[in-house]
Amino acid sequence: xxxxxxxxxxxxxxxxxxxxxxxxxxxxxxxxxxxxxxxxxxxxxxxxxxxxxxxxxxxxxxxxxxxxxxxxxxxxxxxxxxxxxxxxxxxxxxxxxxxxxxxxxxxxxxxxxxxxxxxxxxxxxxxxxxxxxxxxxxxxxxxxxxxxxxxxxxxxxxxxxxxxxxxxxxxxxxxxxxxxxxxxxxxxxxxxxxxxxxxxxxxxxxxxxxxxxxxxxxxxxxxxxxxxxxxxxxxxxxxxxxxxxxxxxxxxxxxxxxxxxxxxxxxxxxxxxxxxxxxxxxxxxxxxxxxxxxxxxxxxxxxxx
Ligand SMILES: Nc1ncnc2c1ncn2[C@@H]1O[C@H](COP(=O)(O)OP(=O)(O)O)[C@@H](O)[C@H]1O
Ligand SMILES: [Mg+2]
Numbered sequence: 001x002x003x004x005x006x007x008x009x010x011x012x013x014x015x016x017x018x019x020x021x022x023x024x025x026x027x028x029x030x031x032x033x034x035x036x037x038x039x040x041x042x043x044x045x046x047x048x049x050x051x052x053x054x055x056x057x058x059x060x061x062x063x064x065x066x067x068x069x070x071x072x073x074x075x076x077x078x079x080x081x082x083x084x085x086x087x088x089x090x091x092x093x094x095x096x097x098x099x100x101x102x103x104x105x106x107x108x109x110x111x112x113x114x115x116x117x118x119x120x121x122x123x124x125x126x127x128x129x130x131x132x133x134x135x136x137x138x139x140x141x142x143x144x145x146x147x148x149x150x151x152x153x154x155x156x157x158x159x160x161x162x163x164x165x166x167x168x169x170x171x172x173x174x175x176x177x178x179x180x181x182x183x184x185x186x187x188x189x190x191x192x193x194x195x196x197x198x199x200x201x202x203x204x205x206x207x208x209x210x211x212x213x214x215x216x217x218x219x220x221x222x223x224x225x226x227x228x229x230x231x232x233x234x235x236x237x238x239x240x241x242x243x244x245x246x247x248x249x250x251x252x253x254x255x256x257x258x259x260x261x262x263x264x265x266x267x268x269x270x271x272x273x274x275x276x277x278x279x280x281x282x283x284x285x286x287x288x289x290x291x292x293x294x295x296x297x298x299x300x301x302x303x304x305x
Contacts, residue, residue: 055088055089055250056087056088056089057087057088058085058086058087058088058121059086059087059088059090059122059123059219059220059252060084060085060086060109060120060121060122060220060252061084061085061119061120061121062082062083062084062085062108062118062119062120062121063083063118063119063120064081064082064083064117064118064119065079065081065082065083065084065105065108065115065117065118065119065120066079066080066081066082066115066116066117066118066275067079067101067104067108067113067115067116067275068116077275078101078104078275079101079104079105079108079115079116079275080101080274080275080276081118081275081276082101082105082118082275082276082277083277084105084270084277086220086252086254087252088219088250088252089246089250089251089252090252090253090267090268091242091243091246091252091253091255091265091266091267091268092253092254092255092266092267092268092269092270093254093255093256093257093262093263093264093265093266093268093269093270093283094106094254094255094256094257094270094272095256095257095258095260095263095269095270095271095272096271096272096273096278097273098258100272100273100274100275101272101274101275101276102224102256102272103224103256104275105272106145106222106224106254106256108120109143109220109222109254110139110143110145110220110222111127111130111135111136111138111139111143112139112145114128114129114130114131114135115128122138122142123142123219125138140216141216141217141218142218142219142220143218143219143220143222144213144214144216144218144220144221144222145213145221145222145223145224146206146209146210146213146221146222146223146224146226147223147224147225147226151209152197152200152205152208152209152212153197154196154197154198155196156196156197157193157194157195157196158184158189158192158193158194158195158196158197158200158208158211159177159180159181159184159193159194161197161208161209161212162180162183162184162208162211162212162215163176163177163179163180163215164212165212165215165216166179166180166215166216179215179216179217180211180215181193182215183211183212183214183215184208184211186211186214186245187207187208187210187211187241188207188241188291189204189207189208189211192204192208201234202229202230202231202234203230203233203234203237203238206226206230206234206237206238207237207238207241210226210238210241210242210245214245214249214251218251219251219252220251220252220253220254221242221245221251221252221253221254222253222254223242223253223254223255223256224256225256225257225258226238226242226255227239227257227259227262228257228258235262236289236290236291237289237291239262239265239289240288240289240290240291241291242255242265243265243288243289253266261287263283264283264285264286264287265286265287265288265289266283266286267282267283267286268280268281268282268283269281269283
């Protein structure tokens, strides 16, 4: 019963299924959230040249994080003592066999779930015990999720999908639309604003999903097997996009993957086994992906952008 790798196979802490709120819990923006554009300047303290100067301070600090499911003889220890530090602007790959705890770690990192033991600091806050609305608020302003599969709502256009999570925040509609358009531009698909998911390629849909994840201006992007459901071409395109977000906006990124080739696109690879980190190594000869499905304009749009 370990084959499902995404979050959809388990209940969210609030009892709802995570897949029913794909990114949504993650990216409802708070009024204080920086805009997508502000991200680059926020990380470019004193740069002045427009090139982001990375703030490399510690974003994530985990010490002895454990997570158990169930009790007694039936208890499963999904995380068995995780020590992990992530600096702002790093891009990590998290690899390991199915059942090794990768998704559980992503859920704890993203404040979707609480650890059983240990301590977790996110930025300047101790978030170890944080739950409920406080966790949801922090998640909304800082964390974005890209889960396996795409989860765009078929009844909404690209813009509609991107705006949806921001509807849970408090920005006025015009501001949400502005951010949605900006995010769509950032993923290179401004001409798909009014297109419905049914008329997008897999790679395009995934890029719209990425736009939705980053529209509110998060600080960390957590991607659980984002290329797992895609063909190779689309997978490379998504990887290229994630690397672009990393490079251009200094976004901190953790990407879970089974594929060593995908992992080689990160700066650092963390290997997990049985709920533990078994190695943590910098990537030599890092790979860089190039987008391959440059979107053909003018297909399937219901109205001009
Ligand atoms: N909600 C849950 N209830 C019980 N056991 C779970 C739950 N979620 C995960 N597990 C167990 O925790 C372990 C780690 O799972 P997971 O984090 O999904 O691993 P991975 O993502 O590396 O495949 C597995 O043994 C899995 O069966
Ligand atoms: Mg998993």
